[in-house]
Amino acid sequence: MIEVKNIKKSFGDKTVIQDVSAVMKSGQCNLIIGSSGSGKTVLMKCIVGLFEPDAGQVLYHGQDFTAMNSDEKTEVRKEIGMLFQGSALFDSLTVEQNIMFPLSMFTKWTTKKKLDRVNEVLTRVNLTGVNKKFPAELSGGMKKRVALARAIVLNPKYLFCDEPNSGLDPQTSLVIDKLIQEITIEYNITTVINTHDMNSVMEIGNYILYMYQGNKEWEGTNREIIFSKNERLNEFIFASQFLQDAKDMRMLEESGKISNDRNMDELMDKDAPSLIPPPDE
Amino acid sequence: MTIFTDIGRYLLMIKGMFSKPENGRMYWKEFIHQCTEIGFGSLGIVAIISVFIGAVSTIQTAYQLVSPLIPPSTIAQIVRDTVILEFAPTLVCIVLAGVAGSRIASELGNMRVSEQIDALEIMGINTKTYLILPKIAAALLMIPLLVVIAMALGIWGGRLAGTASGILSGTIYDKGLLEFFVPYNVFFALTKAYVFAFIISSVPAFYGYYVKGGALEIGRASTKAVVVSCILILFADYILSALLLPTS
Numbered sequence A: 001m002i003e004v005k006n007i008k009k010s011f012g013d014k015t016v017i018q019d020v021s022a023v024m025k026s027g028q029c030n031l032i033i034g035s036s037g038s039g040k041t042v043l044m045k046c047i048v049g050l051f052e053p054d055a056g057q058v059l060y061h062g063q064d065f066t067a068m069n070s071d072e073k074t075e076v077r078k079e080i081g082m083l084f085q086g087s088a089l090f091d092s093l094t095v096e097q098n099i100m101f102p103l104s105m106f107t108k109w110t111t112k113k114k115l116d117r118v119n120e121v122l123t124r125v126n127l128t129g130v131n132k133k134f135p136a137e138l139s140g141g142m143k144k145r146v147a148l149a150r151a152i153v154l155n156p157k158y159l160f161c162d163e164p165n166s167g168l169d170p171q172t173s174l175v176i177d178k179l180i181q182e183i184t185i186e187y188n189i190t191t192v193i194n195t196h197d198m199n200s201v202m203e204i205g206n207y208i209l210y211m212y213q214g215n216k217e218w219e220g221t222n223r224e225i226i227f228s229k230n231e232r233l234n235e236f237i238f239a240s241q242f243l244q245d246a247k248d249m250r251m252l253e254e255s256g257k258i259s260n261d262r263n264m265d266e267l268m269d270k271d272a273p274s275l276i277p278p279p280d281e
Numbered sequence B: 001m002t003i004f005t006d007i008g009r010y011l012l013m014i015k016g017m018f019s020k021p022e023n024g025r026m027y028w029k030e031f032i033h034q035c036t037e038i039g040f041g042s043l044g045i046v047a048i049i050s051v052f053i054g055a056v057s058t059i060q061t062a063y064q065l066v067s068p069l070i071p072p073s074t075i076a077q078i079v080r081d082t083v084i085l086e087f088a089p090t091l092v093c094i095v096l097a098g099v100a101g102s103r104i105a106s107e108l109g110n111m112r113v114s115e116q117i118d119a120l121e122i123m124g125i126n127t128k129t130y131l132i133l134p135k136i137a138a139a140l141l142m143i144p145l146l147v148v149i150a151m152a153l154g155i156w157g158g159r160l161a162g163t164a165s166g167i168l169s170g171t172i173y174d175k176g177l178l179e180f181f182v183p184y185n186v187f188f189a190l191t192k193a194y195v196f197a198f199i200i201s202s203v204p205a206f207y208g209y210y211v212k213g214g215a216l217e218i219g220r221a222s223t224k225a226v227v228v229s230c231i232l233i234l235f236a237d238y239i240l241s242a243l244l245l246p247t248s
Helices: A041-049 A070-077 A097-105 A111-124 A140-152 A168-189 A199-203 A232-235 A241-254 A264-268 B002-017 B022-063 B073-112 B118-120 B127-164 B170-178 B184-209 B216-245
Strands: A002-011 A014-024 A029-034 A057-058 A080-083 A156-162 A190-195 A207-212 A215-220
Touching: A002 A041, A002 A097, A014 A029, A014 A041, A014 A057, A014 A207, A014 A241, A029 A041, A029 A168, A041 A190, A057 B118, A057 B184, A080 A140, A080 B118, A097 A111, A097 B022, A111 A140, A140 A168, A156 A168, A156 A264, A168 A190, A168 A199, A168 B170, A190 A199, A215 A232, A215 B216, B002 B127, B002 B184, B022 B073, B073 B127, B073 B170, B073 B216, B118 B127, B127 B170, B127 B184, B184 B216
Parallel strands: A014 A215, A029 A190, A029 A207, A080 A156, A156 A190
Antiparallel strands: A002 A014, A002 A057, A207 A215
16 A cells, blocks of 8 residues: 655746645555646656655555665665556567566576566566567557566566556557556555546546646546546546537436436446457557 | 756766665676677777877878988887877777767666666666666776777887888887887876776766756767767866876
């Protein structure tokens, strides 16, 4: 579990994060959403320690990360995996070497054991036969999967994903979302995802934190967000006319003015047929 | 004010490099990789430049020594001392600032912009120690070696040009090389090589590591790294000459 308490961050005169608090639980996908410039990336970087917050605390399972010295922070970071927006794979290393890198750095495993683990995580992200390829030879979706494999290779307790769907087509985005969700549940990881993709929000948003101009504007679940009365949030999530129409339809249905056999609960049911195509990339 | 900020950040970067490696083997591997890149990667250009510098020195010295009272072996002495004292350490290091320095700056700059440095930080790796220290250590090992090779090739190039153009025979050239040889000059040249090696590796590493922006900024950082390195090399050359060479 990660607790964020009253985080503040400024760059010069510009305050980017103002007094944000949140509790992000294990085994669920915690989403930070908001429009561009709302401070969600800065908040995530404050949580992982790439930025030093001006005030407030970040607690990893009760341990105050912000008060730790660099050695203690290094120990916590060994339990963190991060999927970067641009994948951040090492250009000069092959897929296999990229994934093996954290293992080589932090374990004394034999090469065979490391290779077995690399193949295990590659299979887990539905990617095989690419071990000897370089990042430049992969598609965007494949790069994200390799980056995800590298992020989980050391069995992290915390997984951070910075805009995992940026630059991907809707189908591949769904595949990546589903993968992150499955891995989160399977390994009971505390996953924090920074996104503005509404598909992700509705698919995997167990906890959603909506940021607006550096403030926490709203928090809740994917079931609650659709019925939220928060105007700024509604403007953000229903920016698309299609979604606005869908919401209007839902409101009419609720008020009994129209009838629709498929209600929201049914759509959100985990047993409902998945929109996610089988991984074939 | 920016210059003082940069100097402060540069010193903090140097200080931050010294921490316990997470895994000695991985750091050793990176050190060897950098030795290959900096050393063998620059060997070709260093060899070409050294031979031609020696050759040109011989011809130009012969052109200026018109008095029949000065023996031809003096040409070899002048070429030897010029190559050892100045051409091999300074000129070669200025070329290396362009070759190795720009490579270091652009490699680190690209890693910064594409979040690879952030990825290493998140893994719990001290990026200054892992990315910068092996480069500086490799430069400190390989650049003095390149300078020694440049000295030998420069002197050989001078001999080649001297004999090929009929200025002096190989025997006279060899005799001249052994006359009035001061071993301290080699020590002085190697001292310069070590100082220049530190400049060539640490200054571009600084500009690359702290780059902000995109591809354009990487190019700018790379150019700035080379320019600043060259200026610092010339400045250090003057200071070291003033301090270490007895002039009276």
